[in-house]
Amino acid sequence: MPRIELPGVIDAHVHMRDPGLTHKEDWYSGTCAALHGGVVTVLDMPNNDPPVVDQASLRRKEQAAREQAACDYGLFIGASPQNADSVGALRKPVGLKMYLGDSYGPLRIDDLHVVAGHFQAWPHGRPIAVHAEGYMVAVAIALGRLFDQHVHICHVARRVEIELLRRAKQRSLNVTCEVTPHHLFLTDEDRQCLGPLAYMKPSLGSPDDLAALWENLDVIDLVATDHAPHTLDEKRAAQPPPGVPGLETMLPLLLTAVAERRLSLARLTELVVIGPARVYGLHLPVNSRVVVDTDAAYELQAQDMFTKCGWTPFEGWKVRGRVLSTTVRGMLAYDGERVLASPGFGQPI
Ligand code: NCD
Ligand code: ZN
Ligand code: ZN
Ligand code: ZN
Numbered sequence: 001m002p003r004i005e006l007p008g009v010i011d012a013h014v015h016m017r018d019p020g021l022t023h024k025e026d027w028y029s030g031t032c033a034a035l036h037g038g039v040v041t042v043l044d045m046p047n048n049d050p051p052v053v054d055q056a057s058l059r060r061k062e063q064a065a066r067e068q069a070a071c072d073y074g075l076f077i078g079a080s081p082q083n084a085d086s087v088g089a090l091r092k093p094v095g096l097k098m099y100l101g102d103s104y105g106p107l108r109i110d111d112l113h114v115v116a117g118h119f120q121a122w123p124h125g126r127p128i129a130v131h132a133e134g135y136m137v138a139v140a141i142a143l144g145r146l147f148d149q150h151v152h153i154c155h156v157a158r159r160v161e162i163e164l165l166r167r168a169k170q171r172s173l174n175v176t177c178e179v180t181p182h183h184l185f186l187t188d189e190d191r192q193c194l195g196p197l198a199y200m201k202p203s204l205g206s207p208d209d210l211a212a213l214w215e216n217l218d219v220i221d222l223v224a225t226d227h228a229p230h231t232l233d234e235k236r237a238a239q240p241p242p243g244v245p246g247l248e249t250m251l252p253l254l255l256t257a258v259a260e261r262r263l264s265l266a267r268l269t270e271l272v273v274i275g276p277a278r279v280y281g282l283h284l285p286v287n288s289r290v291v292v293d294t295d296a297a298y299e300l301q302a303q304d305m306f307t308k309c310g311w312t313p314f315e316g317w318k319v320r321g322r323v324l325s326t327t328v329r330g331m332l333a334y335d336g337e338r339v340l341a342s343p344g345f346g347q348p349i
Helices: 028-038 055-068 114-122 137-148 159-170 182-187 190-199 205-213 250-259 266-278
Strands: 003-008 009-014 039-044 071-079 095-099 127-133 152-153 175-179 290-298 318-328 331-334
Touching: 003 114, 003 266, 009 250, 028 039, 028 055, 028 071, 028 318, 028 331, 055 071, 095 114, 114 137, 114 159, 127 137, 137 152, 137 159, 159 175, 159 205, 182 205, 182 250, 250 266, 250 290, 250 318
Parallel strands: 009 039, 039 071, 071 095, 095 127, 127 152, 152 175
Antiparallel strands: 003 290, 290 318, 318 331
């Protein structure tokens, strides 16, 4: 059985839902899902209920993570209409998260005065990560240039967006970007059989958009899951919330692309370990590794997963590559079957 060792994966975009919406996911279930997926560090988004936008809400999340996380973590702070002048003083966040478009939760800001205020006030060095779609990608890149900020474009999903990013990088702008596995492996054609389970923001692109992401892999700094769990009941409701789980399917899907020679193992490691560390200025996880069986052929099944949400848009997908174990800071945290790390083992980065 061809076993290989990868460094522990850093997932730079997850929604653990804790505090607030822990019926969808909590720090323990979500970090167990991470370890099952070979992920040793997660960077958690601020669109909780209530959102993480100040010292008090950040403290609450820090406490929940400290008590429950089974892998390591970093936290984002959210940009709100009120907090431009105060968020910069919070030293801990890995970055500022700004929603320049409709998504899940109340953090959307679209008043240019507010948005520019954040670009002006945010302390230089740490990235401003933006949810931006279509035109807003160009707006975010321009604002980054105007205020000398590092802008990170989350979940790029369209040909025109990735082509703009190529241009921005050719001109040496301080911009980075990420792509999700669902935008690399699913298209709007999958909506027919998946229905609301294929609904997320940004929505799935056309086959041409998907092709553009693969063609421009060299422009992509990192692949992150945007693990955004919602329950099946919620997804089947009249107004389903956007978002899909992803922590437990990213590595098997990318390893399958390696088996199919669409991706090299070295590039995979850059996209899920080295890239996220570089973009967010993190040390590579020490003594952390994932052992994978690159030959294992099997079907992805939600019933094997640790996420609370109980489903995956990749149900029944035939993949090649299984996580055999995940080691975090020298400790065997997932042994191929069970999570051995207890709640609270996870450390802030
Ligand atoms: C995310 C969520 O559910 O928190 N949903 C999504 O469709 N991606 C929010 C987000 O990342 O924009
Ligand atoms: Zn498994
Ligand atoms: Zn988003
Ligand atoms: Zn997200």
